[in-house]
Amino acid sequence: MLGRIRSLLGLAKGSGQEAPPFRTVFKNFKEVLENNNRALEIIAELGDKLGGDYLFDINYIKSAYSDLAGAVYGSIQNFDVLTMNRYPQLHEVFSRIDDHIKTLIYDVTPSRGEMVLDYKDITWNMFREVGGKNAALAEMKNYLKLNIPDAFAVTTHAFDAFMAHNGLPEKIEAIRENPDPRSLERLRSEIIRGEIPPDLAVALQGAVERIRETFGRDCFLAVRSSAEEEDGDFSFAGQFETVLNVQARSKAVGEAYKKVLASLFSENSVAYQKMHGYRVGDIKMAVGCLVMVDAAKSGVIYSVAPNGDRDILVINSTWGLGTSVVEGQTDADMYMVKKEVEPLVVGTKYGRKDSMVIMREEGGTVKVRPAEEMVEAGTLAEEEVKALAAQAVQIEKHFRRPQDIEWAIDKSGKAFILQSRPLRIPEVVREGSGRREEYAAPHGVLMENMGVVVQKGVGAGRVFVVRHPGELDRFPKGSVLVAKFDSSNFVRVMPYVSAIITDTGTPTSHMASLCREFRVPTLVNTGAATRLLQHGQEITLKAGDDGAVVYDGVVRELLEYDDRNSLKMEELFEFRKRRYVLRYISVLNLVDPLIDAFTPEGCKTMHDILRFIHEKSVGELVERARYGNDMVKHHMAIKLDLPIPTGIMIVDIGGGLAAGGAPRSATLEQIVSVPLRAIVKGMMHPGVWHADAVSLGVNDFISSMMRMPDITTDGRDYAGYNVAVASGEYVNLSIRFGYHFNMLDCYCSENARNNHVYFRFVGGATDIVKRSRRVELIAAILREYGFNIVAKGDLVIGRLANISKGELEKVLDHLGRLIGYTRQLDAVLNDDSSVERFARNFLEERYTF
């Protein structure tokens, strides 16, 4: 009965269905790949067309997205068949993401939405509901993971409700054409005296209560304006009210809220609105309530120097709260910082800070005189300056235009970003508009006509060569990432990367789509980047329609040229709004298959779904093929005849072996399965296959006797068979030599994106120390080939995907060698240093022990 219920709920593995024969499994797998490819191609295309080089309209997005949704859904259906409906949640996830996307492209704005929204629930497309300031802050908090105070937004829906509840829309209508000062004043006082509608009051109270639960009863808030258009295309700087240090109680917050609303109708603000073509009542006011930062010091950053010099950012800083800096009331300190990989302070001027604004214990703020020794002392330590500068660079890069940023550092030394909005600066027109190439003339060319451009643009910085994912933790901001392989792991550093150059890789990989998303100038498949570019060297990559060039040194003129010409589209609100749809399409969150979030529920985008399906499909194939022994019985298994005694039986599931030859055996020449052939060739590489078995020590022998039946057999009897299940482009090889069990699953086709190799090694027959040395050795070797590795006990699993056929054949050849090489390894791994020695020997193709 229980089983029946479980199967009804789809909980039982395979739901009691009969497992289909492996040929069918393999066919399903290939169908998943096909749909996945189609979907990834559409994603790449969308990224390209929405990149700023094309005029596009919403119809294009609609039609491309409809193709994409079809392909992803098709992929899910094939995946269901392959996994026998083991991931029903994927459907729900798909329709959730689909809903989000449709809301964006069909411009559906809920007519009655939430009155209050926590920052964590705000996405950038809610611009109209939460206003520009809230949207930008939530974006920095949720997406850039910057330190933003906890906060909630009171939306424009709340504004509508408040105005309607107090009968104000009619009054606004009456003065719409001719708002004289007296009627504006009357309007403001009606707002101040107005009643908060009951449902808004309840929502506000709930939000305030949640803040108090987290920050204690004595918590205070900053209540700030966030008008619909504020900080978007127009800054409205200083037009609206901000009420600081408001007690976190609903009554006080309600009063402050009304003050902020009223400021929308101040004389100055109405005049400003009129200047920009708005009439009274055109703009709605949302409000942000942020937990107050008890600032020891605070101020403003201009991410570009006021004279337009884009290399320099300026930090103004004063003691206490930043209001005096923002309003220019105090003579603040000024730090000029050169934007480099390691920000460089190039100028400091200490102001005479003879007043400071601080929070009053009972609420509100008060101006006081700082202690005498503080008046002329510098407010920021060099480290603080650098940390603030780095954040400013990140924000500017994300919003892709110069920023005016408010910040504060609290008494414990923690830095917060309080606001960021576009900074208008004078356009710097440089003398002489020579061709781009002329600028670069004095610089040496390091690489030219190599590789494939994935994302156009110019990027410069110091080369940082990444050999394995762990090194990403040390990646310096602003560097150029150079690597042998392309990897979606690089997403971790995408916001900090100036450019990416790899030896291998394709323009349709996961990484490539991330590069387009982050607009990181990227060149892949150069064949030689890691050889030609030195770690630490300064270079400039110029990637364009006509190919790419890598110059020696930083060619500043090229960077500026690029800045002026390609990034401007970002300033268009419509452009940013339309592109936002890519957040739910091409962003990749599921980067690492080994993390807990690698689940259907962890999928936040269409790209995530495709990634999940691909990874799990490979897993499914690997699992099914493991039972190759059954297939040996049921299919015609053919013995492979080689000069070396591998004892491999081949199960041909289609196109793995050439016709003809002896009835029950095959030679190397007959293997047409691309991956199997490459592996076998590797095994036969001269010197790899040691004819003499190295003798096991007595201890090794005893410990092998003591061990439990190992996981390699899964309780089944593999004895005697080494099995290769093969088709023209696929192989699953289970091979056992003595106590070593190797399993290799590989798809190797012309389409790099379809390709994967999964290698698993488990060993026994020796003591634990030697076993772990062996694991270390194999892991070290696999890493060199770009594998992602998991190693546990005496198990090593390596995965590698999205690799061109040629490259993959080379890797398989070496894996073949590795299987042969490690066969005799245990007995010689006598000390830790031997691990490194043998790994080096192997990589340098010295195979004698």
Next chain:
Amino acid sequence: MQGQKIMVIDDEKIVGDMAKLALEQDGFYVETFLNGEPALERLKKEQFDVVVTDLKMKGIDGMEVLRTVKRLYPETKVIMITAFANLDAAIEALRGDVHDFFPKPVKIKELKASIQRALER
């Protein structure tokens, strides 16, 4: 081509916004319209060197824009942009009268090159 005048008509704001930004960078003077009526009103008052218009729009569509432009200023060049699906029909119907056709999405570089050619003649 400093100051030469381009008009862009498309019922989607993003098309006009992006075109304006891109063309202004090359020194053109650009005006954009979201539909045909005000565009034609403007054209009656002033001549433009090139008119870039969407084919399918509510009210006055690209065809009518083309006819009016040609009647008022035979030497003004018209570039038609249209959804990919409508392209064949459009090319057939308008052969000879328009300077160029582009299916959307339009590569900005190609549009600029086409405008360049239109102005050279």
